[in-house]
Amino acid sequence: xxxxxxxxxxxxxxxxxxxxxxxxxxxxxxxxxxxxxxxxxxxxxxxxxxxxxxxxxxxxxxxxxxxxxxxxxxxxxxxxxxxxxxxxxxxxxxxxxxxxxxxxxxxxxxxxxxxxxxxxxxxxxxxxxxxxxxxxxxxxxxxxxxxxxxxxxxxxxxxxxxxxxxxxxxxxxxxxxxxxxxxxxxxxxxxxxxxxxxxxxxxxxxxxxxxxxxxxxxxxxxxxxxxxxxxxxxxxxxxxxxxxxxxxxxxxxxxxxxxxxxxxxxxxxxxxxxxxxxxxxxxxxxxxxxxxxxxxxxxxxxxxxxxxxxxxxxxxxxxxxxxxxxxxxxxxxxxxxxxxxxxxxxx
Numbered sequence: 001x002x003x004x005x006x007x008x009x010x011x012x013x014x015x016x017x018x019x020x021x022x023x024x025x026x027x028x029x030x031x032x033x034x035x036x037x038x039x040x041x042x043x044x045x046x047x048x049x050x051x052x053x054x055x056x057x058x059x060x061x062x063x064x065x066x067x068x069x070x071x072x073x074x075x076x077x078x079x080x081x082x083x084x085x086x087x088x089x090x091x092x093x094x095x096x097x098x099x100x101x102x103x104x105x106x107x108x109x110x111x112x113x114x115x116x117x118x119x120x121x122x123x124x125x126x127x128x129x130x131x132x133x134x135x136x137x138x139x140x141x142x143x144x145x146x147x148x149x150x151x152x153x154x155x156x157x158x159x160x161x162x163x164x165x166x167x168x169x170x171x172x173x174x175x176x177x178x179x180x181x182x183x184x185x186x187x188x189x190x191x192x193x194x195x196x197x198x199x200x201x202x203x204x205x206x207x208x209x210x211x212x213x214x215x216x217x218x219x220x221x222x223x224x225x226x227x228x229x230x231x232x233x234x235x236x237x238x239x240x241x242x243x244x245x246x247x248x249x250x251x252x253x254x255x256x257x258x259x260x261x262x263x264x265x266x267x268x269x270x271x272x273x274x275x276x277x278x279x280x281x282x283x284x285x286x287x288x289x290x291x292x293x294x295x296x297x298x299x300x301x302x303x304x305x306x307x308x309x310x311x312x313x314x315x316x317x318x319x320x321x322x323x324x325x326x327x328x329x330x331x332x333x334x335x336x337x338x339x340x341x342x343x344x345x346x347x
Contacts, residue, residue: 165195
């Protein structure tokens with residue numbers, strides 16, 4: 001994030017805290033623990049699962065994960081808040097060259113994060129002390145629709161978007177996620193982005209208060225009355241079916257698409273050449289998976305004490321020199337970095 005953008009975010013958060021009596025917004029980085037074709041949420045136990053994911057968080061991640069307290073199983077985390085043993089994962093992005101071959105797009109470190117090994121930036125937001133109930137051990141959820149190929153047209157309340165940077169060092173990054181009508185699109189950017197681009201995935205903020213999961217990993221959660229909440233805006237009321245407000249989880253991934261900006265390598269018709277690892281060429285099917293794993297009541301304390309960004313005296317932090325050492329061995333042995341004739345799992 002450019003300095004001016006980071007200052008804008010600081011000002012935004014300060015204003016929100018003043019209005020709400022102490023809102024919280026954690027923002028921290030997590031390195032990759034593995035790039036692999038397993039999915040313990042949608043395809044538990046299946047090796048390989050249908051498509052490739054990038055995964056961050058605790059080292060308890062596996063094709064099959066216990067339903068209980070993940071923080072008691074994991075031994076390390078790739079996140080800078082060391083009490084967070086949760087796992088977060090999304091589909092990878094691939095470039096499809098004019099000759100029909102594929103290459104995985106590298107992941108860049110987001111601005112104002114530090115020396116992460118790729119990975120994601122994670123946000124947790126709350127409107128104030130006692131306003132949200134932190135997730136319980138065993139909680140899981142899913143955001144998005146992998147089968148979607150058309151836009152939701154939700155504007156600033158879009159739950160999945162891409163930002164096309166104007167140039168290196170996150171140039172043009174001056175507005176909140178999904179708020180920029182010039183640089184943010186719900187589908188893939190359709191032109192070469194001189195500074196690469198960023199994915200954003202936002203999760204619902206209401207819970208039924210009973211079920212830690214549901215068959216589709218979404219029915220136990222809900223958007224508030226009136227529709228999805230935009231980034232850090234949590235003032236809306238939750239519906240009677242899902243009356244418990246939970247922290248807003250938001251993921252950001254920055255992709256180094258600059259390596260593929262040569263239009264001579266793009267399709268001959270000039271159409272955009274990127275595809276998500278599950279075969280989506282539109283970007284509308286971007287989605288995110290989440291398994292809660294914060295230790296004890298650490299997340300609740302952070303939400304109740306106006307913690308901001310990477311500053312929270314209620315939480316313990318670790319350096320990326322330590323976080324980067326937390327990795328998981330690949331369950332599926334396949335080429336994740338070279339040129340491919342087809343997407344992994346897409347026969």
